[in-house]
Amino acid sequence: MQPLKIVLVAGNQGHGPGQHDYPAWQKKWLALFGKLPGVTVTGAWEWPTDEQWRTADVMVFYFWNHDWSAERYRQLDDYQAGGGGVVVFHSATISDTQPEQLASRIGLAAQPGPTKYAHAPVMLNFVAGTNHSITLGFKQVNLLDEPYWPMIGDTNRIEVLATGDLEGQARPLIWTFRKGPGRVFASIPGHYTWTLDDPLFRILALRGVAWAAGDSAGRFDRLMSR
Numbered sequence: 001m002q003p004l005k006i007v008l009v010a011g012n013q014g015h016g017p018g019q020h021d022y023p024a025w026q027k028k029w030l031a032l033f034g035k036l037p038g039v040t041v042t043g044a045w046e047w048p049t050d051e052q053w054r055t056a057d058v059m060v061f062y063f064w065n066h067d068w069s070a071e072r073y074r075q076l077d078d079y080q081a082g083g084g085g086v087v088v089f090h091s092a093t094i095s096d097t098q099p100e101q102l103a104s105r106i107g108l109a110a111q112p113g114p115t116k117y118a119h120a121p122v123m124l125n126f127v128a129g130t131n132h133s134i135t136l137g138f139k140q141v142n143l144l145d146e147p148y149w150p151m152i153g154d155t156n157r158i159e160v161l162a163t164g165d166l167e168g169q170a171r172p173l174i175w176t177f178r179k180g181p182g183r184v185f186a187s188i189p190g191h192y193t194w195t196l197d198d199p200l201f202r203i204l205a206l207r208g209v210a211w212a213a214g215d216s217a218g219r220f221d222r223l224m225s226r
Helices: 021-034 050-057 072-080 098-106 195-198 199-213
Strands: 003-009 038-046 059-060 084-090 120-125 140-145 160-168 169-179 182-187
Touching: 003 021, 003 084, 003 199, 021 038, 021 169, 021 195, 038 195, 050 072, 059 199, 072 084, 072 098, 084 098, 084 169, 098 169, 140 195, 140 199, 169 199, 182 199, 195 199
Parallel strands: 003 038, 003 059, 059 084, 084 182
Antiparallel strands: 120 140, 120 160, 160 169, 169 182
């Protein structure tokens, strides 16, 4: 089994208790992945270091990045060109300005204003093939979270895994995307801490991390019931 290096990127909590709690997520997932042999997991605050960009197999982002600069996009481009995996949860899909630039790297992006949101129950309807490695065994999952819609970007360039019915349309809420050799797993659900702790969502999230890393060894299986 090949060694696997994971970086968990977080920032300051931007909402009330139990919402967008990036520091708590990072602490919990550092401990979670730290239990696995052959896995090296480190944290980054708001942006990975140069060393982490050089060595990571997969970057997991969970925070609202208000500084999508040209230099940060260059680092992300170089990383994806080298086959690095990227995972984005919830607010990590937001770009305050020029969301098309972020969408070209992760598939779809949100922007405050054009993109709506609601704190509401949402039924995830899984639309990927029945043998997909991420959604295998899933048909529907009911969550109370914060969907975003409409997302900005070309839906023909992504692989939609799950949708939610919002304003009478099936909107993409979980998807994968490929940029060259780089893989991206994206999930709009993740606003509330209870979503990240939900055992079914945890399975999807961990499978997404494994897929983005190109890891098929099943090394995360033991974590999915924790």
